[in-house]
Amino acid sequence: MPVDPDLRPLLEEAERSASDSYRVIGPARARQVVADQMRVFESRADPPSEVESFDTTLPGDAGPVPVRLYTAKAPPPRPGIVFMHGGGWTYGSIATHDGIVGRLAARAGATVVSVGYRLSPEAPFPRALNDTVAAVRWTAERSDELGVDPRRLAVAGDSAGGNLAIACALRLRDDGGPQLAAQLAFYPQLDATLSQPSVMELAEGYMLDRDTILWGIEQYVADDSLRSEPLVSPLHADDLAGMPAALVVTGEYDPLRDEGEAYARRLRDCGVLVTHTSEPGLLHGFLGFTGVSRACKRAEQRAFAAAAALLAEDRS
Numbered sequence: 001m002p003v004d005p006d007l008r009p010l011l012e013e014a015e016r017s018a019s020d021s022y023r024v025i026g027p028a029r030a031r032q033v034v035a036d037q038m039r040v041f042e043s044r045a046d047p048p049s050e051v052e053s054f055d056t057t058l059p060g061d062a063g064p065v066p067v068r069l070y071t072a073k074a075p076p077p078r079p080g081i082v083f084m085h086g087g088g089w090t091y092g093s094i095a096t097h098d099g100i101v102g103r104l105a106a107r108a109g110a111t112v113v114s115v116g117y118r119l120s121p122e123a124p125f126p127r128a129l130n131d132t133v134a135a136v137r138w139t140a141e142r143s144d145e146l147g148v149d150p151r152r153l154a155v156a157g158d159s160a161g162g163n164l165a166i167a168c169a170l171r172l173r174d175d176g177g178p179q180l181a182a183q184l185a186f187y188p189q190l191d192a193t194l195s196q197p198s199v200m201e202l203a204e205g206y207m208l209d210r211d212t213i214l215w216g217i218e219q220y221v222a223d224d225s226l227r228s229e230p231l232v233s234p235l236h237a238d239d240l241a242g243m244p245a246a247l248v249v250t251g252e253y254d255p256l257r258d259e260g261e262a263y264a265r266r267l268r269d270c271g272v273l274v275t276h277t278s279e280p281g282l283l284h285g286f287l288g289f290t291g292v293s294r295a296c297k298r299a300e301q302r303a304f305a306a307a308a309a310l311l312a313e314d315r316s
Helices: 005-016 022-043 098-110 129-139 158-176 199-200 210-220 259-269 294-310
Strands: 051-060 063-072 080-083 111-113 150-160 182-186 243-253 272-281
Touching: 005 063, 005 272, 005 294, 022 210, 051 098, 051 129, 063 098, 063 129, 080 098, 080 129, 080 158, 098 111, 098 294, 111 129, 129 150, 129 158, 150 158, 150 294, 182 210, 182 294, 199 210, 199 259, 243 259, 259 272, 272 294
Parallel strands: 080 111, 080 150, 150 182, 182 243, 243 272
Antiparallel strands: 051 063, 063 111
8 A cells, every 4th residue: 555645744854854864964963863853753642641650770781771661550460571762773762762662561551661772883782782681681680579570571672672672582592581471573673684675675765765774784783794693683593483472563665674574474484473463554663653643553552452462461
Protein backbone atom coordinates (compact mmCIF):
# COMPACT_ATOMS: atom_id res chain seq x y z
CA MET A 1 0.00 0.00 0.00
CA PRO A 2 1.16 3.64 -0.38
CA VAL A 3 3.03 5.47 2.35
CA ASP A 4 0.63 6.57 5.08
CA PRO A 5 -0.64 10.02 3.96
CA ASP A 6 -0.18 11.44 7.46
CA LEU A 7 3.56 10.82 7.05
CA ARG A 8 3.90 12.58 3.69
CA PRO A 9 4.69 15.98 5.28
CA LEU A 10 7.59 14.37 7.15
CA LEU A 11 9.00 12.99 3.91
CA GLU A 12 8.66 16.39 2.25
CA GLU A 13 10.46 18.09 5.14
CA ALA A 14 13.20 15.43 5.06
CA GLU A 15 13.70 16.08 1.35
CA ARG A 16 14.01 19.84 1.95
CA SER A 17 16.66 19.30 4.62
CA ALA A 18 18.60 16.57 2.80
CA SER A 19 21.70 18.76 2.59
CA ASP A 20 21.89 18.73 6.41
CA SER A 21 22.79 15.04 6.55
CA TYR A 22 24.21 13.68 9.78
CA ARG A 23 27.44 12.94 7.93
CA VAL A 24 27.74 16.66 7.20
CA ILE A 25 26.61 18.10 10.54
CA GLY A 26 28.33 15.49 12.75
CA PRO A 27 27.27 13.62 15.89
CA ALA A 28 26.85 16.54 18.29
CA ARG A 29 24.55 18.50 15.99
CA ALA A 30 22.70 15.31 14.98
CA ARG A 31 21.90 14.63 18.64
CA GLN A 32 20.41 18.08 19.06
CA VAL A 33 18.39 17.82 15.83
CA VAL A 34 16.90 14.48 16.89
CA ALA A 35 16.16 15.74 20.40
CA ASP A 36 14.34 18.77 18.99
CA GLN A 37 12.36 16.68 16.49
CA MET A 38 11.29 14.11 19.07
CA ARG A 39 10.24 16.84 21.48
CA VAL A 40 7.87 18.22 18.85
CA PHE A 41 6.51 14.80 17.87
CA GLU A 42 5.94 13.72 21.47
CA SER A 43 4.20 16.99 22.31
CA ARG A 44 1.40 15.81 20.00
CA ALA A 45 1.32 12.21 21.22
CA ASP A 46 -0.74 10.74 24.01
CA PRO A 47 1.17 11.09 27.29
CA PRO A 48 1.71 7.90 29.27
CA SER A 49 -0.91 7.34 31.94
CA GLU A 50 -0.78 5.36 35.18
CA VAL A 51 3.03 5.26 35.13
CA GLU A 52 5.56 6.67 37.59
CA SER A 53 9.19 7.31 36.66
CA PHE A 54 12.44 8.38 38.25
CA ASP A 55 16.10 8.61 37.27
CA THR A 56 19.00 6.76 38.83
CA THR A 57 22.26 5.09 37.82
CA LEU A 58 23.65 1.58 37.83
CA PRO A 59 27.27 0.42 37.84
CA GLY A 60 28.91 -0.20 34.49
CA ASP A 61 32.35 -1.30 33.43
CA ALA A 62 33.48 2.31 32.93
CA GLY A 63 31.43 4.08 35.58
CA PRO A 64 27.77 4.80 36.31
CA VAL A 65 25.19 4.18 33.59
CA PRO A 66 22.15 6.51 33.71
CA VAL A 67 18.75 4.83 33.63
CA ARG A 68 15.14 5.93 33.97
CA LEU A 69 12.78 3.52 35.72
CA TYR A 70 9.11 3.44 34.72
CA THR A 71 6.68 1.60 36.96
CA ALA A 72 3.15 0.82 35.84
CA LYS A 73 0.41 1.05 38.44
CA ALA A 74 -0.04 -2.70 38.42
CA PRO A 75 0.47 -5.01 41.39
CA PRO A 76 3.86 -6.70 41.65
CA PRO A 77 5.42 -8.86 40.56
CA ARG A 78 5.32 -7.16 37.16
CA PRO A 79 7.10 -8.00 33.93
CA GLY A 80 10.52 -6.36 33.70
CA ILE A 81 11.71 -4.81 30.45
CA VAL A 82 15.16 -3.36 29.83
CA PHE A 83 14.79 -0.89 26.94
CA MET A 84 17.47 0.55 24.64
CA HIS A 85 16.60 3.59 22.54
CA GLY A 86 17.31 3.85 18.83
CA GLY A 87 19.56 6.31 17.05
CA GLY A 88 22.24 4.51 15.05
CA TRP A 89 24.24 3.98 18.28
CA THR A 90 25.16 7.67 17.88
CA TYR A 91 22.15 9.81 18.84
CA GLY A 92 18.88 9.46 20.76
CA SER A 93 18.58 9.29 24.53
CA ILE A 94 16.40 8.37 27.47
CA ALA A 95 14.68 11.74 26.96
CA THR A 96 13.91 11.29 23.25
CA HIS A 97 12.12 8.01 24.01
CA ASP A 98 10.44 9.04 27.27
CA GLY A 99 6.89 8.93 25.87
CA ILE A 100 7.42 5.71 23.94
CA VAL A 101 8.85 3.88 26.95
CA GLY A 102 6.18 5.24 29.28
CA ARG A 103 3.43 3.97 27.00
CA LEU A 104 5.13 0.57 26.75
CA ALA A 105 5.29 0.33 30.54
CA ALA A 106 1.62 1.25 30.87
CA ARG A 107 0.40 -1.15 28.18
CA ALA A 108 2.52 -4.07 29.40
CA GLY A 109 1.84 -3.37 33.09
CA ALA A 110 5.59 -3.52 33.51
CA THR A 111 8.61 -2.03 35.18
CA VAL A 112 10.80 -0.70 32.39
CA VAL A 113 14.45 0.26 32.77
CA SER A 114 15.38 2.70 29.98
CA VAL A 115 19.15 2.70 29.50
CA GLY A 116 21.27 5.76 28.73
CA TYR A 117 24.02 3.70 27.17
CA ARG A 118 27.24 5.27 25.91
CA LEU A 119 27.08 6.67 22.39
CA SER A 120 29.46 6.41 19.47
CA PRO A 121 31.87 7.54 18.14
CA GLU A 122 33.07 8.48 21.62
CA ALA A 123 32.27 4.97 22.88
CA PRO A 124 32.36 2.50 19.98
CA PHE A 125 31.49 -1.20 20.02
CA PRO A 126 31.20 -2.95 22.43
CA ARG A 127 30.68 -0.13 24.97
CA ALA A 128 26.93 0.31 24.40
CA LEU A 129 26.44 -3.47 24.49
CA ASN A 130 28.37 -3.68 27.76
CA ASP A 131 26.06 -1.05 29.28
CA THR A 132 23.05 -3.03 28.05
CA VAL A 133 24.26 -6.27 29.61
CA ALA A 134 25.05 -4.46 32.87
CA ALA A 135 21.50 -3.06 32.94
CA VAL A 136 19.91 -6.48 32.45
CA ARG A 137 22.03 -8.06 35.16
CA TRP A 138 21.31 -5.16 37.54
CA THR A 139 17.57 -5.50 36.92
CA ALA A 140 17.66 -9.27 37.45
CA GLU A 141 19.65 -8.93 40.68
CA ARG A 142 17.17 -6.37 42.03
CA SER A 143 13.97 -8.00 40.85
CA ASP A 144 12.47 -8.15 44.34
CA GLU A 145 13.28 -4.50 45.03
CA LEU A 146 11.85 -3.43 41.66
CA GLY A 147 8.73 -5.57 41.94
CA VAL A 148 9.77 -7.56 38.86
CA ASP A 149 8.93 -11.19 38.18
CA PRO A 150 12.33 -12.67 37.23
CA ARG A 151 10.54 -15.26 35.07
CA ARG A 152 9.21 -12.41 32.90
CA LEU A 153 12.33 -10.38 32.19
CA ALA A 154 12.73 -9.05 28.65
CA VAL A 155 15.06 -6.91 26.58
CA ALA A 156 13.60 -4.40 24.14
CA GLY A 157 14.62 -1.65 21.78
CA ASP A 158 13.91 0.16 18.56
CA SER A 159 16.28 0.39 15.57
CA ALA A 160 19.87 0.31 16.91
CA GLY A 161 18.34 -0.24 20.35
CA GLY A 162 16.76 -3.40 18.94
CA ASN A 163 20.23 -4.43 17.81
CA LEU A 164 21.56 -3.95 21.35
CA ALA A 165 18.64 -5.87 22.85
CA ILE A 166 19.14 -8.85 20.57
CA ALA A 167 22.94 -8.81 20.85
CA CYS A 168 22.48 -8.75 24.62
CA ALA A 169 20.17 -11.77 24.42
CA LEU A 170 22.82 -13.61 22.39
CA ARG A 171 25.54 -12.80 24.91
CA LEU A 172 23.40 -13.80 27.89
CA ARG A 173 22.44 -17.06 26.18
CA ASP A 174 26.10 -17.91 25.65
CA ASP A 175 27.25 -16.67 29.07
CA GLY A 176 24.65 -18.58 31.05
CA GLY A 177 22.15 -15.89 31.93
CA PRO A 178 20.27 -14.32 33.46
CA GLN A 179 17.59 -16.08 31.49
CA LEU A 180 15.27 -13.89 29.45
CA ALA A 181 11.60 -14.51 28.77
CA ALA A 182 11.43 -12.35 25.64
CA GLN A 183 13.16 -10.07 23.17
CA LEU A 184 11.05 -7.18 21.85
CA ALA A 185 12.49 -5.63 18.69
CA PHE A 186 10.85 -2.70 16.93
CA TYR A 187 12.22 -2.19 13.37
CA PRO A 188 15.62 -3.53 14.52
CA GLN A 189 18.98 -2.90 12.84
CA LEU A 190 20.53 -6.34 12.53
CA ASP A 191 22.90 -6.44 9.56
CA ALA A 192 25.78 -3.97 9.60
CA THR A 193 27.02 -5.39 6.29
CA LEU A 194 24.01 -3.73 4.60
CA SER A 195 23.43 -6.83 2.49
CA GLN A 196 19.64 -7.02 2.71
CA PRO A 197 17.64 -6.02 -0.40
CA SER A 198 15.45 -3.37 1.24
CA VAL A 199 18.50 -1.25 2.11
CA MET A 200 18.99 -0.62 -1.62
CA GLU A 201 15.31 -0.75 -2.59
CA LEU A 202 14.49 2.02 -0.08
CA ALA A 203 17.90 3.71 -0.07
CA GLU A 204 16.54 7.24 -0.46
CA GLY A 205 13.29 9.09 0.00
CA TYR A 206 11.89 7.32 3.07
CA MET A 207 13.21 9.42 6.01
CA LEU A 208 16.04 7.04 6.93
CA ASP A 209 18.42 6.75 3.97
CA ARG A 210 21.20 4.29 3.29
CA ASP A 211 23.98 6.82 3.83
CA THR A 212 22.66 7.73 7.29
CA ILE A 213 22.53 4.02 8.18
CA LEU A 214 26.10 3.56 6.95
CA TRP A 215 27.28 6.66 8.82
CA GLY A 216 25.88 5.30 12.09
CA ILE A 217 27.57 1.95 11.50
CA GLU A 218 30.87 3.71 10.83
CA GLN A 219 30.60 5.56 14.16
CA TYR A 220 29.85 2.34 16.07
CA VAL A 221 32.21 -0.07 14.27
CA ALA A 222 34.96 1.73 12.39
CA ASP A 223 36.68 -1.56 11.53
CA ASP A 224 34.53 -2.96 8.73
CA SER A 225 36.02 -6.44 9.25
CA LEU A 226 33.99 -6.63 12.48
CA ARG A 227 30.64 -5.77 10.94
CA SER A 228 29.59 -9.36 10.31
CA GLU A 229 30.33 -10.39 13.90
CA PRO A 230 27.14 -11.71 15.58
CA LEU A 231 27.22 -9.17 18.42
CA VAL A 232 27.33 -6.39 15.80
CA SER A 233 25.07 -8.08 13.24
CA PRO A 234 22.89 -10.64 15.05
CA LEU A 235 21.41 -11.74 11.74
CA HIS A 236 24.82 -13.32 11.03
CA ALA A 237 24.83 -15.49 14.16
CA ASP A 238 25.52 -19.12 13.27
CA ASP A 239 22.81 -20.48 15.56
CA LEU A 240 19.79 -18.77 17.12
CA ALA A 241 18.52 -21.82 19.00
CA GLY A 242 17.91 -21.17 22.66
CA MET A 243 17.07 -17.51 22.17
CA PRO A 244 14.06 -16.14 24.08
CA ALA A 245 10.60 -15.79 22.56
CA ALA A 246 10.51 -12.82 20.22
CA LEU A 247 8.36 -9.97 19.04
CA VAL A 248 9.67 -8.43 15.82
CA VAL A 249 7.86 -5.44 14.32
CA THR A 250 8.81 -4.05 10.90
CA GLY A 251 7.51 -1.31 8.58
CA GLU A 252 6.80 -1.60 4.88
CA TYR A 253 8.84 1.47 3.86
CA ASP A 254 11.79 0.95 6.20
CA PRO A 255 15.18 0.20 4.61
CA LEU A 256 15.84 -2.06 7.60
CA ARG A 257 12.67 -4.06 6.92
CA ASP A 258 14.28 -7.13 5.36
CA GLU A 259 16.80 -7.72 8.15
CA GLY A 260 14.01 -7.75 10.75
CA GLU A 261 11.93 -10.12 8.66
CA ALA A 262 14.91 -12.37 7.97
CA TYR A 263 15.68 -12.49 11.69
CA ALA A 264 12.11 -13.54 12.48
CA ARG A 265 12.32 -16.33 9.90
CA ARG A 266 15.65 -17.57 11.25
CA LEU A 267 14.29 -17.66 14.79
CA ARG A 268 11.31 -19.73 13.65
CA ASP A 269 13.62 -22.10 11.79
CA CYS A 270 15.50 -22.61 15.08
CA GLY A 271 12.31 -23.44 16.97
CA VAL A 272 11.97 -20.09 18.77
CA LEU A 273 8.47 -18.72 19.38
CA VAL A 274 8.09 -15.60 17.20
CA THR A 275 5.40 -12.97 16.75
CA HIS A 276 6.21 -10.92 13.65
CA THR A 277 4.11 -7.95 12.59
CA SER A 278 4.72 -6.04 9.36
CA GLU A 279 3.06 -2.62 9.39
CA PRO A 280 1.87 -1.53 5.93
CA GLY A 281 2.53 2.01 4.77
CA LEU A 282 4.82 2.94 7.65
CA LEU A 283 8.35 4.33 7.82
CA HIS A 284 11.32 3.57 10.05
CA GLY A 285 10.87 5.10 13.49
CA PHE A 286 7.09 4.99 13.47
CA LEU A 287 6.82 4.64 17.25
CA GLY A 288 7.98 8.25 17.34
CA PHE A 289 5.27 9.47 14.98
CA THR A 290 2.13 8.51 16.89
CA GLY A 291 1.29 12.16 17.49
CA VAL A 292 1.14 12.95 13.77
CA SER A 293 -0.13 9.67 12.27
CA ARG A 294 -3.21 7.68 13.21
CA ALA A 295 -1.74 4.61 11.52
CA CYS A 296 1.43 4.89 13.61
CA LYS A 297 -0.66 5.22 16.77
CA ARG A 298 -2.58 2.05 15.91
CA ALA A 299 0.68 0.25 15.08
CA GLU A 300 2.14 1.22 18.45
CA GLN A 301 -0.98 -0.04 20.22
CA ARG A 302 -0.73 -3.37 18.38
CA ALA A 303 2.99 -3.69 19.10
CA PHE A 304 2.66 -2.97 22.80
CA ALA A 305 -0.36 -5.26 23.13
CA ALA A 306 1.72 -8.04 21.54
CA ALA A 307 4.55 -7.31 24.00
CA ALA A 308 2.08 -7.51 26.89
CA ALA A 309 0.77 -10.83 25.61
CA LEU A 310 4.28 -12.26 25.32
CA LEU A 311 5.01 -11.29 28.92
CA ALA A 312 1.65 -12.30 30.39
CA GLU A 313 1.82 -14.29 33.58
CA ASP A 314 -0.43 -17.06 32.32
CA ARG A 315 1.82 -17.62 29.27
CA SER A 316 4.91 -18.12 31.42
